[in-house]
Each structure stands twice: as C-alpha cells, then as structure tokens.
Amino acid sequence: MQTVLLSNTEHDRKRFDCGVDALNNYLKVIANQQSKRDNTRTFVLECEADHSQIVGFYTLTMATIDLGALPNKLQTKHRHSTSAGLIARLAVDKHFKGQGVGEWLLVDALKKLLSASDTVGFPLVVVDAKAGVEAFYQKYGFTAFADEPNKLFMTIADIRESFK
Numbered sequence: 001m002q003t004v005l006l007s008n009t010e011h012d013r014k015r016f017d018c019g020v021d022a023l024n025n026y027l028k029v030i031a032n033q034q035s036k037r038d039n040t041r042t043f044v045l046e047c048e049a050d051h052s053q054i055v056g057f058y059t060l061t062m063a064t065i066d067l068g069a070l071p072n073k074l075q076t077k078h079r080h081s082t083s084a085g086l087i088a089r090l091a092v093d094k095h096f097k098g099q100g101v102g103e104w105l106l107v108d109a110l111k112k113l114l115s116a117s118d119t120v121g122f123p124l125v126v127v128d129a130k131a132g133v134e135a136f137y138q139k140y141g142f143t144a145f146a147d148e149p150n151k152l153f154m155t156i157a158d159i160r161e162s163f164k
C-alpha cells in the first residue's frame with residue numbers, strides 16, 4: 001500500500017464520505033486548490049480494486065509552535081524554534097473504517113514528516129483533532145496542548161524513536 005498525491009483528474013472526490021461534512025467538502029473543493037498554491041499537500045490511499053476511489057486521505061503543511069502551551073522542559077529545549085509539521089486533516093471513508101486504515105495513514109503521514117524534518121529541521125508534529133477523536137491520536141503517542149485539548153503534539157525525537 002502507498003499513498004499518492006490527490007489528483008483532480010484521477011480521483012473521484014465526490015464519492016468520498018467519512019461522515020464529517022467539513023472534511024468531505026475540504027477534499028472535494030479545497031484540497032487541490034491549496035496544493036496548487038503550495039500551501040498544503042494532500043495524499044490519498046486508493047482502493048486497490050478501483051484506483052479512482054479514495055479509501056482515506058491526509059493533508060500536510062506547517063504550523064507555528066505555541067511554545068507557551070508546551071511542557072516546561074520542551075519550552076526550554078525548543079525556545080529557538082518556530083515551526084512544526086501539521087497533520088491538518090486525516091479521514092477514512094465510512095466503508096473502510098475500523099480496518100486499520102486510519103492507523104496506517106497516520107503512520108504514513110508521520111514517516112513523511114519525519115523524512116521532511118531530516119532536511120528542513122523542525123521539532124514537533126501537531127494535529128488538529130476533531131472533537132471525540134483526540135484518543136485516536138493519544139493512542140499513538142500524541143499529547144494534548146495545555147490550552148487546547150483538541151490540538152495535540154508529538155516530538156520528532158519520539159516519532160524517530162518509535163520507528164526504530
């Protein structure tokens with residue numbers, strides 16, 4: 001299995017339904033525009049039987065770090081850093097939920113961000129979780145920011161360690 005960049009012509013974005021309208025609409029209307037402008041990159045996992053069908057997707061970009069919301073030790077360690085990799089969106093089509101696809105997509109996204117950090121250097125990965133989905137990310141090592149329980153982070157050092 002591998003993710004590919006979302007394509008306007010090859011992927012049937014209208015068919016995708018993760019049960020959250022905001023995420024469906026993002027994929028249908030916004031994801032390609034944002035990618036064309038180099039603001040984000042959206043990767044999709046295609047259905048093996050029909051490559052136009054999107055099983056799941058995630059969107060990556062960068063975010064600024066809110067240093068004050070990090071634990072003291074990390075504030076000191078990263079006080080000269082301003083950027084984090086951001087998993088801005090991640091969703092699985094209803095028909096494929098509960099089969100490990102969300103986990104696979106998260107791992108794939110983290111591998112891409114870890115690889116990017118080898119070149120440009122940033123200390124954290126941040127996710128904006130929808131309400132009720134925080135536990136999904138916590139399961140894989142993310143910690144909620146003190147001031148925003150829906151926003152979680154994981155250090156690149158911990159991500160690197162988890163892939164050893």
Ligand SMILES: CC(C)(COP(=O)(O)OP(=O)(O)OC[C@H]1O[C@@H](n2cnc3c(N)ncnc32)[C@H](O)[C@@H]1OP(=O)(O)O)[C@@H](O)C(=O)NCCC(=O)NCCS
Nearest residue numbers: 090091092097098099100101102103128129130133135136
């Ligand atoms: C959240 C989502 C990505 C999970 O995808 P999935 O393919 O169903 O998840 P997986 O089958 O890979 O589950 C992996 C593990 O996470 C757990 N999990 C799944 N959804 C969860 C949730 N909402 N909260 C907590 N844990 C969750 C599963 O129980 C499983 O744990 P287990 O291995 O101990 O059984 C998917 O339900 C989804 O797209 N939801 C709608 C969109 C959304 O809310 N996206 C998140 C935006 S930040």
